[in-house]
Amino acid sequence: xxxxxxxxxxxxxxxxxxxxxxxxxxxxxxxxxxxxxGQLDIxxxxxxxxxxxxxxxxxxxxxxxxxxxxxxxxGVYDHYVPPTVGAVLGRSEFYxxxxxxxxxxxxxxxxxxxxxxxxxxxxxxxxxxxxxxxDGATGLAEAAIMAADLTGRKRVLVFETVSPAYQAVLxxxxxxxxxxxxxxxxxxxxxxxxxxxxxxxxxxxxxxVQHPNFFGNLEAVRDIVRLAHAAGALVIESPDPISxxxxxxxxxxxxxxxxxxxxxxxxxxxxxxxxxGLFACKSEFMRRLPGRVVGETKDIxxxxxxxxxxxxxxxxxxxxxxxxxxxxxxxxxxxASAVYLATMGKxxxxxxxxxxxxxxxxxxxxxxxxxxxxxxxxxxxxxxxxAIETPALVDEINKALxxxxxxxxxxxxxxxxxxxxxxxxxxxxxxxxxxxMRRTDW
Amino acid sequence: MSKQLGEPLLFELSxxxxxxxxLPVSDVPDAPLADLLAAADFRDDLPLPELAEPDVIRHYxxxxxxxxxxxxxxxxxxxxxxxYNPKINEEAARxxxxxxxxxxxxxxxxQGAMRVLYDMQHILAEIGGMxxxxxxxxxxxxxxxxxxxxxxxxxxxxxxxxxxDTILTPDAAHGTNPASAARCGYRTAAVKSHSRGRVDxxxxxxxxxxxxxxxxxTNPNTLGxxxxxxxxxxxxxxxVGGLLYCDGANMNALVGRARPGDMGFDVMHFxxxxxxxxxxxxxxxxxxxxxxxxxLIPYLPSGLVAKTADGxxxxxxxxxxxxxxxxxxxxxxxxxxxxxxxxxxxxxxxxSRIAENAVLNxxxxxxxxxxxxxxxxxxxxxxxxxxxxxxxxxxYGVKAYDIAKxxxxxxxxxxxxxFPLIVHxxxxxxxxxxxxxxxxxxxxxAMQAILTEARETPELLSAAPVTTPVRxxxxxxxxxxxxxxxxxDVSDGANDA
Numbered sequence: 001x002x003x004x005x006x007x008x009x010x011x012x013x014x015x016x017x018x019x020x021x022x023x024x025x026x027x028x029x030x031x032x033x034x035x036x037x038g039q040l041d042i043x044x045x046x047x048x049x050x051x052x053x054x055x056x057x058x059x060x061x062x063x064x065x066x067x068x069x070x071x072x073x074x075g076v077y078d079h080y081v082p083p084t085v086g087a088v089l090g091r092s093e094f095y096x097x098x099x100x101x102x103x104x105x106x107x108x109x110x111x112x113x114x115x116x117x118x119x120x121x122x123x124x125x126x127x128x129x130x131x132x133x134x135d136g137a138t139g140l141a142e143a144a145i146m147a148a149d150l151t152g153r154k155r156v157l158v159f160e161t162v163s164p165a166y167q168a169v170l171x172x173x174x175x176x177x178x179x180x181x182x183x184x185x186x187x188x189x190x191x192x193x194x195x196x197x198x199x200x201x202x203x204x205x206x207x208x209v210q211h212p213n214f215f216g217n218l219e220a221v222r223d224i225v226r227l228a229h230a231a232g233a234l235v236i237e238s239p240d241p242i243s244x245x246x247x248x249x250x251x252x253x254x255x256x257x258x259x260x261x262x263x264x265x266x267x268x269x270x271x272x273x274x275x276x277g278l279f280a281c282k283s284e285f286m287r288r289l290p291g292r293v294v295g296e297t298k299d300i301x302x303x304x305x306x307x308x309x310x311x312x313x314x315x316x317x318x319x320x321x322x323x324x325x326x327x328x329x330x331x332x333x334x335x336a337s338a339v340y341l342a343t344m345g346k347x348x349x350x351x352x353x354x355x356x357x358x359x360x361x362x363x364x365x366x367x368x369x370x371x372x373x374x375x376x377x378x379x380x381x382x383x384x385x386x387a388i389e390t391p392a393l394v395d396e397i398n399k400a401l402x403x404x405x406x407x408x409x410x411x412x413x414x415x416x417x418x419x420x421x422x423x424x425x426x427x428x429x430x431x432x433x434x435x436x437m438r439r440t441d442w
Numbered sequence: 443m444s445k446q447l448g449e450p451l452l453f454e455l456s457x458x459x460x461x462x463x464x465l466p467v468s469d470v471p472d473a474p475l476a477d478l479l480a481a482a483d484f485r486d487d488l489p490l491p492e493l494a495e496p497d498v499i500r501h502y503x504x505x506x507x508x509x510x511x512x513x514x515x516x517x518x519x520x521x522x523x524x525x526y527n528p529k530i531n532e533e534a535a536r537x538x539x540x541x542x543x544x545x546x547x548x549x550x551x552x553q554g555a556m557r558v559l560y561d562m563q564h565i566l567a568e569i570g571g572m573x574x575x576x577x578x579x580x581x582x583x584x585x586x587x588x589x590x591x592x593x594x595x596x597x598x599x600x601x602x603x604x605x606x607d608t609i610l611t612p613d614a615a616h617g618t619n620p621a622s623a624a625r626c627g628y629r630t631a632a633v634k635s636h637s638r639g640r641v642d643x644x645x646x647x648x649x650x651x652x653x654x655x656x657x658x659x660t661n662p663n664t665l666g667x668x669x670x671x672x673x674x675x676x677x678x679x680x681x682v683g684g685l686l687y688c689d690g691a692n693m694n695a696l697v698g699r700a701r702p703g704d705m706g707f708d709v710m711h712f713x714x715x716x717x718x719x720x721x722x723x724x725x726x727x728x729x730x731x732x733x734x735x736x737x738l739i740p741y742l743p744s745g746l747v748a749k750t751a752d753g754x755x756x757x758x759x760x761x762x763x764x765x766x767x768x769x770x771x772x773x774x775x776x777x778x779x780x781x782x783x784x785x786x787x788x789x790x791x792x793x794s795r796i797a798e799n800a801v802l803n804x805x806x807x808x809x810x811x812x813x814x815x816x817x818x819x820x821x822x823x824x825x826x827x828x829x830x831x832x833x834x835x836x837x838y839g840v841k842a843y844d845i846a847k848x849x850x851x852x853x854x855x856x857x858x859x860x861f862p863l864i865v866h867x868x869x870x871x872x873x874x875x876x877x878x879x880x881x882x883x884x885x886x887x888a889m890q891a892i893l894t895e896a897r898e899t900p901e902l903l904s905a906a907p908v909t910t911p912v913r914x915x916x917x918x919x920x921x922x923x924x925x926x927x928x929x930x931d932v933s934d935g936a937n938d939a
Contacts, residue, residue: 246485
């Protein structure tokens, strides 16, 4: 076997050393009736050449964004991934290492996480960031539980304009933590502040807001923070990290916890997983952070070094009293995002955000002029994604787009579509997208 | 590994005006951003570092040289299954047909990816001896949480939600077990291990009552021993209406040789990043699929893939009893894909060789190393073996910690130490099936040399490591005065006295 070095001769010699006659004897501590002796009903073994061909054939059945321009978003985006990311992530010193529990021989991963925490802290203007969560959705749920613990309150308010997929995860998680969720309605594409003000009370642990929200629109975040804090509730925000190259960062207007999806920062769309949970908070809450955190220290010779710290929050030490049950996170994707941010830098990330904004607005402007099409929220300010009303079923429009080799938008309803435009879409692709929509026979 | 001066931080390498990317100029009509983003408050400064591409690559190359990895050497971390990560898996994951596939792509345009998910649901259920599988959890602990939610949903659906409020976990369990139970709203109680390192049946009996919702067991357990009373445990727990959860962290000992579903477990998770060779990535991503028996299928989360009569793959609509969803997507697809490629390499004919050689290698190490270092429970082990340095600690003041640190000077990653908590001065060694006999022999020789040093020159151990990029760290100060980012002006003020 390619991945098993032991030959028959090795096995024989090793069994002799152990004092056993056969491989079967190795399993003698499993009671007879609990052993499996048949053949599993799984596929047959493939040689490497056949396997490569088979996998390439499966890959070829998928409409990926390298072959076909896509206008899908809704939380996962086709942003450009510079070649530095693949070059660094392809280094097996990073990808074949374990969690850095032994700091003396794990400084590479530890320093990369420390730098990641700093980069995320800078991007969000938040005091501290952890080493990552599974994804933006579970991060939001963990943040809500954290807020409930910090405030001793058992209810959270979540805007209807937060991604429905995130809301679903939130409901599933919070049900088991006995935290009540109240939804603040959508008004013209953004959270209804009047409703928020009415709903907010002294039993509310937090207000959860996505900004730009699920529909791509900006929320009145400063007003939301003001209202929430006046009621003693914390504010948990889920921003699009790319948007923060332009927009005021959450730390600048008093957000308490940030739990965001970081896939846009150099991670593959990968059919939706793994994703990258970014998590940051104010320094006063750092000892209640979920997950791993890396800190700076010195070795016995006084050299700067990095180590996982504040470990008494974690499950392997605190067990049922841990701040979260999370163990494995997504360190490699955190590294991807750090390489991405280092590569893009101050000017590059701004260019990505500006290009996405300009192209999305160009697309929206053109679509809204087509008879029968209109913007769902014409008065809202959107970033790189917007909702449109369509004269025909979204499914029908997407099929027409696909016949032109374009993967259309995300169906928000039968005749409502969410369109995402990143810096990767050219004006020619956007024009083709618009031209299909301009067909008059819908 | 590079033992030169430390690598500067990205921020220290930054110089104003540098960039590492050439992006297109806008090809759409110009408009002032302030008009396009009318309601926006703009930020003044974006404090990101500025580097040229060679700076970025050298920086990360230097960092990589300060890191141990499987590709550079033996990594016998017990409970972590640090096996070799095949390169064909990585090639598969680089294919744009997968890497650049958007999750909301209509299923009819993603049939290749859908097939991977569908096949893996079936394959994992079959390997576990279960009836169905959800691929949604992102890691083992996430799988535990989902598994417990399924148990809870089952009890609630059967009218026992209010009574059944307790989850049992052995005292040797992974910390995630009680932490996941707590996160699911359960109280926990610890079951003692008996002198043979298995669940103490008498103690278990004393804990069993109608409040018990279930028990979480790792099998083989964290001592590397098979819970040989599993049939009796299953009978007892089922007897009070509880369910059995299998923490699949140690599935590498069983693949193709025994199935949790056949020994009475109702629900289990897999760690694809352990058993099925996907890279650990310095701490993730992982993937923690959950497989269940028939009785729990109605509660499974969203994202299950079904096959229609005409052979197409579609997403199933979750039923009315579904717990909902524990992640935004339908799983760590890119990890699942790698595991799929790995499983297809072995196939039904050869898959049991994984467990066979894993158990062989562990027992070989037990016999050879056991001559110099005490084995905590000296009998046939499964995929890993727990040694104890209690004797060395008493005689020479040398701790498991010191032995671990000295191993680094010999070029090895240390084993897991001080776990399970019930073994004093524990060294938990899991060689995995991908290590050769020569590697194991060389490791034993290194350990023998270190144990000789422990006797004759123990100061070498307490000073170790000396050859690594940095030496022992001041971890206490790191926790007392946390500096979690570069600016270093951050403190919670709690411990500044």
